[in-house]
Amino acid sequence: MMKQQNYTSLAESKERKNFPGLPLLLLLLLLALVTSGIVGFILGNNSEPPSLGQIIDTILLAPDLPSAGETIHLTGRVFYTDGTPAASRSLELHSDPLRTVTNSDGGFLFSNVPEGQHTIYVLNSDGTSAAQKELEIVRDSSAETAVSVDMKTGGGYIIELSVDVRILEIEIELDNGTLFINPDRICYEDKDGMVTTPAGTASIRDGVIVTPGGNVYLPDGNVVLPGGGVNDPTYIILTDDTVLTNRQFSSGEINVSADGMVTLPDGTAIHPGGVILTPDGETEMTGQGGVIIGDGIVTPIGSGEGRNDAFSAGMDRKPEPSVPSLSGESDNPVRPDIPVVPAESTESNTGQNESSPIPGTSVNPDASGVGGEEENAGGQEGSGDGGGSIPEDSDKGSLHVEGEQKDGGYISWEQNSVIDLFYNPQTGENEKIAPGSSGFYRFRLKNTRKEKLTLILYLKEAAGSSYLPLKFTLKPLGLEENAKSGSLAEGNTLTLNAVLEEGEEAVYQLDWEWPFESGMDETDTAAGKQGGSYTLNLSIHAEGGG
Numbered sequence: 001m002m003k004q005q006n007y008t009s010l011a012e013s014k015e016r017k018n019f020p021g022l023p024l025l026l027l028l029l030l031l032a033l034v035t036s037g038i039v040g041f042i043l044g045n046n047s048e049p050p051s052l053g054q055i056i057d058t059i060l061l062a063p064d065l066p067s068a069g070e071t072i073h074l075t076g077r078v079f080y081t082d083g084t085p086a087a088s089r090s091l092e093l094h095s096d097p098l099r100t101v102t103n104s105d106g107g108f109l110f111s112n113v114p115e116g117q118h119t120i121y122v123l124n125s126d127g128t129s130a131a132q133k134e135l136e137i138v139r140d141s142s143a144e145t146a147v148s149v150d151m152k153t154g155g156g157y158i159i160e161l162s163v164d165v166r167i168l169e170i171e172i173e174l175d176n177g178t179l180f181i182n183p184d185r186i187c188y189e190d191k192d193g194m195v196t197t198p199a200g201t202a203s204i205r206d207g208v209i210v211t212p213g214g215n216v217y218l219p220d221g222n223v224v225l226p227g228g229g230v231n232d233p234t235y236i237i238l239t240d241d242t243v244l245t246n247r248q249f250s251s252g253e254i255n256v257s258a259d260g261m262v263t264l265p266d267g268t269a270i271h272p273g274g275v276i277l278t279p280d281g282e283t284e285m286t287g288q289g290g291v292i293i294g295d296g297i298v299t300p301i302g303s304g305e306g307r308n309d310a311f312s313a314g315m316d317r318k319p320e321p322s323v324p325s326l327s328g329e330s331d332n333p334v335r336p337d338i339p340v341v342p343a344e345s346t347e348s349n350t351g352q353n354e355s356s357p358i359p360g361t362s363v364n365p366d367a368s369g370v371g372g373e374e375e376n377a378g379g380q381e382g383s384g385d386g387g388g389s390i391p392e393d394s395d396k397g398s399l400h401v402e403g404e405q406k407d408g409g410y411i412s413w414e415q416n417s418v419i420d421l422f423y424n425p426q427t428g429e430n431e432k433i434a435p436g437s438s439g440f441y442r443f444r445l446k447n448t449r450k451e452k453l454t455l456i457l458y459l460k461e462a463a464g465s466s467y468l469p470l471k472f473t474l475k476p477l478g479l480e481e482n483a484k485s486g487s488l489a490e491g492n493t494l495t496l497n498a499v500l501e502e503g504e505e506a507v508y509q510l511d512w513e514w515p516f517e518s519g520m521d522e523t524d525t526a527a528g529k530q531g532g533s534y535t536l537n538l539s540i541h542a543e544g545g546g
Contacts, residue, residue, distance in 0.1 A: 070114060070115060070139075071112040071113055071114050071115075071241070072112075072113050072137065072161065072165060072166065072167070072168055073109065073110070073111050073112065073113070073166065073167045073168070073237055073241070073243075074093075074109070074110040074113045074137075074168055074170070075107070075108065075109045075110070075167065075168070075169050075170075075213075075215065075225060076107070076108060076168075076169050076170035076171055076172060076213065077102075077105060077106040077107050077108070077171055077172070077213055078091070078102050078106040078108065078122065078171075078172045078173075078174060078179075079106055079171065079172070079173050079174070080173075080174050081173060081174070081175045082537065082539070083537075084535075084537070085102070085104065085105050085106030085107075085228065086102055086106045086122070086174055087102055087103065087104045087105070087106055088101060088102060088103075088104075089101065089102045089106075089122055089123070089130075090122075090123040090127075091108055091110075091120065091121065091122055091123070092120070092121040092123065093110050093113065093118050093119070093120050093121075093135075094118060094119045094121070095116075095117070095118065095119075098110045098111075098113065103227040103228055103229070103232035103233065104227065104228045104229045104231070104232055105213075105214070105227060105228020105229070105232070105273060106228070107213065107214075107225070107227050107228060107232070109225055109235050109243075111235075111237070111241075111243045112241060112243075113137065114137075115137050115138055115139055116136070116137065117134070117135075117136050118134070118135045118136070118137065119132055119133070119134050119135065120132065120133055120135050120172075120179070122174060122179060130174070130177065131174050131175075131177055131178050131179040132178075132179070133155070133156055133157060133178065133179050133180075133181075134152070134155065134156030134157070135156065135157050135159065136152070136156065136157070136158045136159065137159050137161065138158065138159070138160050138161070139160075139161050139162070139163050139165075140160055140161070140162065140163075141162070141163050143160055143161070143162045145162075146161065146162045146164075146165055146188060146190065146196065147159070147160070147161055147162070147165060147168060147186055147188050147196075148160045148183075149170070149181055149183040149186060150183070157181055162190070164190040164191045164192065165188050165189075165190055165191075166188075166189050166190060166191050166241075167188060167189045167223060167237065168186070168187075168188045169186065169187035169188065169211060169213055169215065170182075170185070170186060171185040184198060185198060185212075186198070187211045187212065187213065187215075187290070189217060189223070193205060193217075193219075193221060195209045195211065195217050195290075195301075197211055197212060197289050197290040197301050197302075198212070198288065198289055199287075199288065199289020199290060199300065199301045199302035199303070200289065200301045200302030201301070202290075202292045202301050204217050204218065204219045204220075204221065205219065206292060206294050207219065207292045207293050207294025207295070208254070208262070208264060208270070208292070208293045208294070209290065209291070209292050209293075209301070210270060210274055210276065210286050210290055210291050210292075210293070211286065211290040212274070212286050212287065212288055212289065212290050213274070213286075214226060214227075214228065214272065214273050214274035214286060216262050216270055218251045218254055218262075219251075219252070219254075220239070220251050220252060221239040222236060222237065222238055222239060222249075222251050223236070223237040224236055224249075224256050224260065224262055225237070225260075226259075226260025226261070226262070226270075226271075226272040226273075227260055227272050227273075228272055228273045229272050229273060230259040230260065230261070230271075230272055231259075232260065232272060233245055233246055234246050234247075234256075234258065234259060234260035234272075236249050236256065246258050246259075253265040259272070260272040264293065266279055266296050267279040268293060268296065268298075270293075274286040276291070276293070276298055278296070278298065279296070284298040287300050289301045289302055289303075397447070397448035397449040397450060398448055398449060399445060399446070399447055399448075399449065399453060399455075399500070399540075399542050400412065400444075400445070400446040400448065401443065401444075401445055401540065402443060402444045402445075402446070403441075403442075403443045403444075404441065404442040404443060404444070410443075410444050421439070421441045421510070421512065421536070422439055422512075433468070433514065434514065435514050435515065435516045436514065436515075436516035437513075437514050438511070438512060438513040438514070439511075439512055440509050440510060440511045440512065441509070441510045441512075442477065442507055442508065442509050442510075443507070443508055443510075444505060444506070444507045444508070445498075445500060445505065445506055445508065445540070446504075446505040447500040447501070447502065447503060447504050447505065448503065449502065449544060450502055451502055451544045452499060452500065452501050452502060452544070453499070453500045453542050453543065453544055454497075454498075454499055454542070454543045454544075455497070455498040455499065455500060455540060455541065455542050455543075456495060456496070456497055456498075456540075456541040457474060457495065457496040457497075457498065457508070457538065457539070457540055457541075458493055458494070458495055458537075458538070458539040458540075458541070459472060459474055459488065459493065459494040459495075459496075459510070459536060459537075459538055460488060460491075460492075460493045460494070460536070460537050460539075461488045461489075461491075461535070461536060461537075468514065469487070469489070469514060469515070470487070470488070470512050470513065470514055471485065471486070471487055471512070471513045471514075471515060472485065472486065472487070472488060472494055472510065472511065472512055472513075473485040473510070473511040473512075473513075474494055474496045474508065474509075474510050474511075475496070475508065475509055475511075476498060476506050476507070476508055476509075477506070477507040477508065477509050482496070482498075483496075484496045488536075496508075510538075
């Protein structure tokens, strides 16, 4: 029988002994070459310089997310019942949690929020819930109005939107473990660039629009949310609904700095907080209804005026100006906000108000850090009323609070109004705030109730306010013997007791002074160098009877 033998030559045998893993090595080498080619392609594409004007950012693609047309950017501001911003508070929107933290102005942004059932939470520092409310967002192509906010039976809110609403701005008030949305303080933008505020509607085609919350809507459709100060995060919502954070950005000839300042081609600067500085040195404010800036003119929305006078238009929340240097030079005005926040009426069983605040008028002393018990500062749920436009009781009237305007007239304070304390009505200019400077502000109280009112006025620095070594004097005009003077440093409160007879009105004057020689040179120097805003709270408590 013949057998076939397989054999190799001696040379082949030696070759295999020298390279036993040659096939495997060749395979690994091939894989390495392919991998290197892929990596080189990726690195090459990412290392090339971008074309001019290109925005480079990381975009994560996730499955099953709703398209941009089905979502909304939900932004706004959160306040306590005394009108101060709820700064640095953690917010969550469930079911799939979206998280954010409020800025110094109480502002927040939840981007690309889908329709459906949600719950919004305001958290304590330990992560527990301080307040929460169910929130349903629905779109309705047949809706008669673009946006409506209504309370649902059993609690919670339903926000009904037309299909073209893109951005919604709301105001939230925190009150005793719950929260309220003010339906009268809604702003929104649709996909055609029409921006609606409580004062009316304007188009981005006609100029740059700044809403009462300080958000800036640019003519090309991009939107800047600069927050309340330069240290707050700046969000930029692009036309494709991508959101950038703290990015320097150009929109045509409009430049946006990383800290949120928007500079227009003519040099007009829109600072965080809604402070507008024009090239001629004028300072403008957004007011209660927002403004539109076109051809170098700042016009209140819903008004035919060519200039937004900060008083006649009604000031809104405080800006974030810097404290002037000791030389008195300042790029931005330093202004307080002095809110008069109405308190809820607490009628007794007998129907008398002898120990309760006047409906819609008083500010809870607790809200200003002064002793108090069971009163509730802040507007009542569903009320669009302001602190100066107090609804009349048909039988008893009310207490009206009015602030002096630049023309010498008076206008009702709105809830959480901002007034220009450092404006000098005698010179028509904002005072330079420095050692040796002084000034005053006047407001008027009118009692239309059919009874005498006993008043307590509280003046206090707001929590978190920058420090200025100012001395204040609060007095009824013409009755200097009843004046109360002092400093508000270290949490001090200045109080003034007063009485208004039935039908009486009285003008009050708040004097301020930075003593030239306070004896605290180091403190004065530090105050002149600090940043931030100086904020005062003026609270008025009224009791009827007697």
